[in-house]
Amino acid sequence: MKKKILFLVSDMESGGFQKSLISLLQCFDYKKYDVDLLVLCPKGIFMGQIPKEVNLLSVDISSSFFSSFPKSSINLIKEKQYILAIKRCIHFIISRFNKGIGAIYMANQIPALINEYDVAIDYNGQQILYYMVNKIKAHKKISYFHSDYKKWPYYKLSDKKYYSKVDYIVTISDICKESLDEIFPKYKDKTKVIHNISSPEIINKLATEECSINFDDKYTNVIMVGRPSDIKGYDFAIEACSKLKKDGEKVKFYSIGTSNDVDKFKKLVTDLDVEKEFIFIGETDNPYKFVKKADIYVHPSRFEGKSVAIDEAKILCKPIVITNFTTAKDHINNEVNGLIVGMNSEEVYKGIKILIKNTSLQEKFENNLSKENLGNESEVYKLYDLIEQVKV
Template sequence: MTEKKKILIRIGSLRHGGAEKVLINFLKNLPEDKYEIDLLINLYTGMYIKEVPSWVNLYYLVKGEMITTNKPHEIPVKAFRVLYQKMFLWFPSLLYTFVLKNKKYDVEIAAIHGMYKELLSSPQKDSKKIIWIQNDIFNLKEYTPDIIRQMFNFDRILVISNKLKEEMQKLAKNEKEKQAVVKIFNPIDKEDTLKKANVPVDDFPFSNDLPTFITIGTVYPQKGYDRLLDVHKKLIDEGLKHQIIIIGDGFDLENIQSKLNDLKLQETVKMLGFRSNPYPYLKKSDFYVMSSRHEGFPTIIAEALILNKPVVSTDVSGIKDLLQDGKLGLITPNSEDGIYEGMKKFLTDKELPLQYEKEIANTDLPFVLQKSVAKLQEIIDEL
C-alpha cells in the first residue's frame, strides 16, 4: 500500500464563483484512496461548503458572511478579518502550527491566483507548490509583470486557456520555467448540467416565439451588459425583433437596471437576478450571448455547449479554446460593434445557428469532467 499524498489546498471562500465550482468538481472526483486533502478557506461561507466531500478535511480562518459594503457597524468586523488574515501571512508558522496542527504536506495548491503570497510564504520549503490561474491576470491592474513573475516560484503554474499559457511563457526566463506552465481545462460535469437543465421552471419570462438570447454571470462591468443593452436597442430599432434574459446579481445590478429603464427595454429584456440553477432557462433559450470585456475561462460557455446552444461571444481569454477557434460558435471582435454584428448574424441568417448546433453535437468536448480530473492527477503525481 503506497502512502497517500498529503495535499493542502487554499482558497478564499466557497461562494458562488467559477474557481470555487471548479475546485469542488475536482474534489468530488479525486480518488480518496490516493490523496489526503486538507482544504483551508479564509472565510467559512458559501453555497459550495456543503458540497465538500466528507473525506476532505476542512479548515478555516474566520466564519461569517462576505462583507461587500462599508456600513459603520461592519467596519470593525472587516478590519479584524483583514488583520487576522494578514497575521498568518506575516507569521505563517502560526497558521501551520495552530490551525493546520503541524501537518507535513507533499503538495500545496493555491486554487486561485490571489493566494500566491499565502503559498509562497509557506514555512514548508520542501513541499511542491502549484498555483492555479483561473483568470486573465494580464487584464487585472494590480498584476504587474513583476508580480506575475513571482508565479514562477511555483513548481507548476496551471492555466485555463492557450492565450494565458502563451502570455505566461513569454515571461519565462528559461526552458524549465516554460515547462512549468501547464494548460488544464476546467472540468464541467456534463451529467449534472443535463440533469439540472431538465428541472421545470414556471417563471420563464417570455411566452412568445421571438428569438431569445440568454446571458448568465455576475453583474460586474467586465461582463459588458451595458454594451449588450445598447446593441439590443440598436437591433430592435432596426426592426430585428428578439429578447434577452440576464441571470446574475452583483454590484453593477442597479446601474444596468436603470440603463435598461432609460432605454425603455422593460418589455424585451428581463433581469432575473441570481439563480442557483440557471440551466433550465438556458435550455429554453435559443442562443447564448457573451458580451464580456474580459474573462478567465467562461465555464458557462462550456455548459451552453453541453446543452447544444449556439453561442455568440466576444473574443476573450479561453473562448477560442472553448469554441475551437470558431468551429462551435461565433467569436466577434471585443467591442460593441462586434457584439452587434454577431447578434445580427444569428437573427438574419437562420442557417448559421443550425450549423453550429450540428457541429456541437458531433464534437467530443475536451472539458468534460473525467478528462480534466485525469490531467490534474497526472500533474500532482509527477511532482
C-alpha cells in the same frame, strides 16, 4: 497510503474559478486522495455543491475581514473586532499604492493551519498564493492562475517573488500560458496547462431540473451567464438588446449572475427602456436549467482566460455569440459552431440578429456541437501527474 491534498480558495461565490473548482472536485479520486478545502470566506452559492468526501476547513478570523472596503471595517467594528478593523484600513491604504504588497499584508493576517500536507493547491492566486507560501506546510505547492496575465498585471512584482517558491504554476489555456511565459520567462518550464473541467453527464443531468422561468416561445430568448460588469461586456448586451427592440424584434435577454455593479447596469436598462426585455435572474447554483431552455447564448466579454460558462453552453448545444476576446478561438470555430463578433455593442447586436433571422444557421451550430466530444474530465489526470511527483 493516501496522499493528503489541501485546496485553498477565497470564497464560493458565483464566479468562474469557483465553478471550475467544483467541477474538479466532483471528478476527484477520493479513494486515492484525502482532500481538505480551506475556504477563507465560507459563503457563496457553490458551498452546497462541495462533494461530501471533501473535508471543509476554516480559520479563526472573521469573514468580514475579506469583504470590500469600507464595509469590511464597519462590520468588524460592529463585531467588536477593533484590531482587525484597523488592519483592514491599513490594507486599504497599502493597496492604494501597491496591490501586491497589500495582498501580502492581508495574507499575513490569516492564521496558519496546523496540518501538514503532501500537496497544497492555491486555486485562487494573489493573496491566497501568498498565504499558501507563507503559512501552509506542504511538500509541494501548486498555484493556479485563471486568466490572461497581461490583462491583470497589478500583482506582477509580488507574484514574481512568490512564483519562485512554488513547484508548479497552472493556467487554463495555451494562450494564458503564453501570457505567463512572456511575463515570467524564468518560470516557463514549471508553468502547465490544465483546462477547466466540464462534465456533460453532470451538466445534462442538472439541465433537466425544473426551471422557475417560463420562457415565452413567441420571443427569442437570449441567455447570459456571468457577473454584471464591464469586463463581462454587460453594456454591450444591454445596448444590443435596445437596438433589437428598436428594430421591432421580439427578444428577451436573461442574465444569470450578480456583482457589486449590478445596480449600474439595471440603471442602463432603465435608461434604454428595455426593462421588460432585459431581465436579471441573479445568482443560481444551477444555471444549466435556464441555458437549456433559452434559444441563444451570448457572452460579450472584453476579456476571458478560458470561460467555463461558454464550454457549458456548448455542451447544451446552444447557438452561441461571443466577442473576439483573446481566447475566443479556443472556444468557437467561427461560423462552424458559433459566431465570434467584434467587441462592441453594434457587432453583438448584428451577431444576435443574424441568428434570429437565420434559424437554419442556429440548427447548423446545434448539430455541429452535438457531434463534438466536449467532455474533458480526463484533465484531472494532469493534476494527478503533478501531485504524484511529490517526494514524501
